[in-house]
Amino acid sequence: xxxxxxxxxxxxxxxxxxxxxxxxxxxxxxxxxxxxxxxxxxxxxxxxxxxxxxxxxxxxxxxxxxxxxxxxxxxxxxxxxxxxx
Amino acid sequence: xxxxxxxxxxxxxxxxxxxxxxxxxxxxxxxxxxxxxxxxxxxxxxxxxxxxxxxxxxxxxxxxxxxxxxxxxxxxxxxxxxxxxxxxxxxxxxxxxxxxxxxxxxxxxxxxxxxxxxxxxxxxxxxxxxxxxxxxxxxxxxxxxxxxxxxxxxxxxxxxxxxxxxxxxxxxxxxxxxxxxxxxxxxxxxxxxxxxxxxxxxxxxxxxxxxxxxxxxxxxxxxxxxxxxxxxxxxxxxxxxxxxxxxxxxxxxxxxxxxxxxxxxxxxxxxxxxxxxxxxxxxxxxxxxxxxxxxxxxxxxxxxxxxxxxxxxxxxxxxxxxxxxxxxxxxxxxxxxxxxxxxxxxxxxxx
Numbered sequence: 001x002x003x004x005x006x007x008x009x010x011x012x013x014x015x016x017x018x019x020x021x022x023x024x025x026x027x028x029x030x031x032x033x034x035x036x037x038x039x040x041x042x043x044x045x046x047x048x049x050x051x052x053x054x055x056x057x058x059x060x061x062x063x064x065x066x067x068x069x070x071x072x073x074x075x076x077x078x079x080x081x082x083x084x085x
Numbered sequence: 086x087x088x089x090x091x092x093x094x095x096x097x098x099x100x101x102x103x104x105x106x107x108x109x110x111x112x113x114x115x116x117x118x119x120x121x122x123x124x125x126x127x128x129x130x131x132x133x134x135x136x137x138x139x140x141x142x143x144x145x146x147x148x149x150x151x152x153x154x155x156x157x158x159x160x161x162x163x164x165x166x167x168x169x170x171x172x173x174x175x176x177x178x179x180x181x182x183x184x185x186x187x188x189x190x191x192x193x194x195x196x197x198x199x200x201x202x203x204x205x206x207x208x209x210x211x212x213x214x215x216x217x218x219x220x221x222x223x224x225x226x227x228x229x230x231x232x233x234x235x236x237x238x239x240x241x242x243x244x245x246x247x248x249x250x251x252x253x254x255x256x257x258x259x260x261x262x263x264x265x266x267x268x269x270x271x272x273x274x275x276x277x278x279x280x281x282x283x284x285x286x287x288x289x290x291x292x293x294x295x296x297x298x299x300x301x302x303x304x305x306x307x308x309x310x311x312x313x314x315x316x317x318x319x320x321x322x323x324x325x326x327x328x329x330x331x332x333x334x335x336x337x338x339x340x341x342x343x344x345x346x347x348x349x350x351x352x353x354x355x356x357x358x359x360x361x362x363x364x365x366x367x368x369x370x371x372x373x374x375x376x377x378x379x380x381x382x383x384x385x386x387x388x389x390x391x392x393x394x395x396x397x398x399x400x401x402x403x404x405x406x407x408x409x410x411x412x413x414x415x416x417x418x419x420x421x422x423x424x425x426x427x428x429x430x431x432x433x434x435x436x
Contacts, residue, residue: 022233025181025206025248029241032273059215061236062243065141 022060029062045070136262136365138314140210140238143260143363147186147211150359154217156190160343161358164400165191165255167339168284171404172200172251179251179280185239185271186210187257187284188358189218193232200251205230206244208237209257211359239267244274251275254283256400259316260363268329268405278409281331286360287338287399288318294351294396297383304382305375310368322401331405332412339400344393348380351396 020037028035028046035044035053043052044060051067053060165188172179178201184192186209196202209215215234222232237243239254239261252271261267271281291313298312317325319338326334345351355361388394406412 021231022206022235025183025233025245026235026243027245029237029243032246034245056212056236057216057219059212059219059234059236061212062241063144063210063236063238064241066236 026060026062029064138260138262139363139365139367140240140260140262143359144210146356146361146363147209147359148213150357151211151213151217153357154190155357156194158188158191158354158358160341160354160398161188161191161256162195163341164188164284164339165195167400168192168253168255168282168402169195169199171282171402175200175280177250177278177280180204181249182206182251182253183208183244183249183274185252185254185257185283186214186260187255189214189255190221192253192255193218193221196230198229202230202251204233206233206235206249208235208239210236210238212236240270242267242270242274244270246273247276247279249274249276250279252279252281252283254285256284256286256358256360258283259285259314264317265325265328268325268331272329272331272405272407275407277407278412279407281326281329281403281405281407283403285322285401285403286316287322287401288316289340289397289399290316292397293383293387293394294348294379297348297379297386300382301375301378305372305378311364311366312362314362314364317401319401322403326403326405329405330408332408332414333404333406335402335404337402339402341398341400342395343398344389344395346393348383348394351383351394 023035023037023044026035026044027033028048028051030051031046031048033046033048035046037043038045038052041052042055044055044062045052046067050070052070053062053067055061169192180202181204182200182202183206189207189209193205193207196205207215207218209218215236219234235243239258240263252275254271258264258267268281268283275281295313299309302309302312319336322336323334326336343351343354345354352361384394
């Protein structure tokens with residue numbers, strides 16, 4: 001169990017690294033506006049259209065279908081909401 | 086025979102016109118707002134997008150292909166090699182490059198430092214494909230290229246405007262519903278004087294299979310349904326490049342004939358490449374009888390003396406550059422200061 005959480009943490013660390021070196025190139029596929037990296041949910045958020053794109057294994061998934069539409073709630077609730085779904 | 090060829094041309098002709106000229110379908114829906122909306126894609130707006138390919142299915146097929154892929158596929162390797170060879174023809178270097186879907190693995194393997202690429206972004210719509218690419222990255226000999234991976238759709242390119250020096254696509258773009266739109270997005274992502282280099286399958290591809298499918302379906306089912314996707318013709322490729330606004334467009338064509346032991350092996354190869362039918366209007370059921378009839382007809386019509394069957398793959402290579410003031414340009418019409426008559430006088434009118 002401890003090991004599992006440890007690898008999970010490492011994964012997150014690795015993925016954030018990747019997202020950062022890529023982030024200078026990436027924009028929202030739909031609006032072409034900049035993306036914001038959200039460490040809490042490990043996702044890229046397009047604020048222009050309110051959609052979050054997941055990062056799986058350090059690979060950002062920017063296919064429009066993979067995106068989740070964010071509600072108008074505050075960020076904390078969003079984070080828990082996207083973790084549940 | 087005559088009848089079959091006619092129905093064939095009907096099939097391919099009808100469908101190609103539908104792919105490459107979406108205008109008849111979207112006319113009247115949002116013509117006024119077209120100019121404003123069509124910055125990134127050429128669709129007519131919200132609901133009126135012409136869909137020919139089932140992109141979700143294609144994604145699944147590519148996921149599957151990631152596991153079926155054979156590294157060292159002759160056909161894919163020679164196309165990738167041919168495409169990358171073009172980088173050597175340019176004096177320019179390409180520090181940042183984007184490689185779009187299709188045969189990523191071959192491109193990465195055969196790159197061998199060409200084009201002096203420092204940062205290579207690999208993009209595919211299939212998660213599994215990208216995962217595999219990333220997995221293979223560890224056992225690469227040339228580690229001086231920083232490779233980044235992203236899952237993305239060519240139709241919705243997630244790249245920043247003017248951030249790339251090169252956009253490469255090896256056998257992937259022919260599955261986009263909106264090819265002009267995808268190319269326009271590529272152009273936007275390129276820096277000035279950036280290069281767009283793509284290989285797509287052309288209309289002559291799998292003509293034997295097209296014929297065999299048509300005949301078998303007519304024979305067994307009394308009608309035909311599209312089994313092979315409409316592909317761009319060579320003349321379309323040039324138009325596409327100019328429509329996307331690339332300067333110095335160049336198009337050339339190569340035909341590869343691959344020989345297989347049987348028609349079923351051809352299908353297996355297509356599946357391994359992720360090139361199986363993903364038309365939206367496909368008939369989801371393929372009867373066993375029809376499939377076997379297709380294989381039999383294919384073999385009886387095209388088999389060579391040694392029992393192998395040929396399959397033609399036509400590959401269209403497209404090159405285009407993003408505008409840059411240093412590029413050679415034609416002068417404006419009517420801006421000539423010397424008359425052709427004078428030139429003729431100068432050089433004599435021998436010819």
